[in-house]
Amino acid sequence: MDQTALQVARAVEAGATTMKGIVDATGLSRLKVERALSTLEKQKLLIRDGQGFRPANRQAAPPLTRQCGSCNACCDILEVAAVDKPVNQLCRHWQTGTGCTIYDRRPQMCRSFVCAWLQGHLDDTWFPATSGIIVHFSQDAVNVTVDDGCPDRWREEPYFSKLVEWSLNGIRRIGNRGYATLVVSGDNRFLLLGRTIVPEPTLFGTAFLPLTADTFRFWRATSPEHLQRLHERIAEIERIRQEFGSCAIPENEDDDPQAPYRPALLRQSNHA
Template identity: 35%
Template structure:
């Protein structure tokens, strides 16, 4: 699908191939883990609903494309957790003035300064995807695509044109072993070409396990990391972290 690969100026956006820098330390996306649970079963990291930085190249300013600015959009200040400020997901940051901006912008936390959503970073997503309009903040990690939905509009991702595009990403992702996850507050939904696996609220000590038939995802469950570790120790599964 051509829309999954695009570039604008100095920022390259191969959407399904991990342009988001996954920083494995507290305050970012957490521990990345790969393991296995028997035949055709494979685990991937829980994608914590926290800030995810976009990798940039060249001298392009972080946080903008050549033409785009946040403007009246402040939705990331609601849907993301900000560890430095002890701000949970789904609530407005106390320093945010919705529709106007950040009251401490000059001294904002490093995780906020590093953050850029896909709409802002590149022209890949058109104006309909601007978060203040779509109610969706799209980022990536090395696992795939993450669509964070405004908890005040929990079905925004089901509207068009967003639903069709998300499904197309899921089709491409299944062919390339990438995931598409919709995050609403702390609730996570794994989207595949044929199914939506509503996994509920996933804790930091839990992992999502996909059951695969070839490249097709036929099931998804949530297990405790300790269970996965025990299985890995027995079966010699590989993990990184």
């Protein structure tokens, strides 16, 4: 994909749904955007319908029938770098009674942001103003940001079960555009693997193996090579399981296995 098409694809992914929105987000000319959109449509990476543009792998959002109403959670909880707004701090452009005081020139992120509740994907227990939880979907993640006034709300029901369900769906679709379920609560970040909570996942990825239908053993990688070794060991565990019917699963979530993996695994499994 060329650079222009990539820029346009990213803008659509970030939520720009109109020609103007994409031009604003990318700084490209309308002509270049139109060409890139045609290319992306031909490659079936993008869909143009009555609701504007959207990535081909994203379901059309149901028409918006909800209103933000009394909610201003995204102007409070989310980070908006374009106006120097940190996470969990009410935007300096927000004024009670007026709302956004720079509405006509608010940043693209504010223009295009629509949370999952507003899109109609969640029932009213998830209304951000009362739940303290904002959910939004991106191409490869369900992003959950939690108000620092209730940092553990996401662990409570009915929220946690829904997050577990999303996480398992995302894991099962790996290889077929899977997605991660990420929670940001105050300074803490978590990756959900079903009911298993991975604290502070690294940028390099998390290797994991199912223990039960909805729990996992995980190992956090500290480099691409480390992730590769972890995946190689998982492949060896699966081979041993096929051969012997079982294999011990190493417990240390921060270990760094070195090849050859088989002898140590066979020893731990008492198959040696």
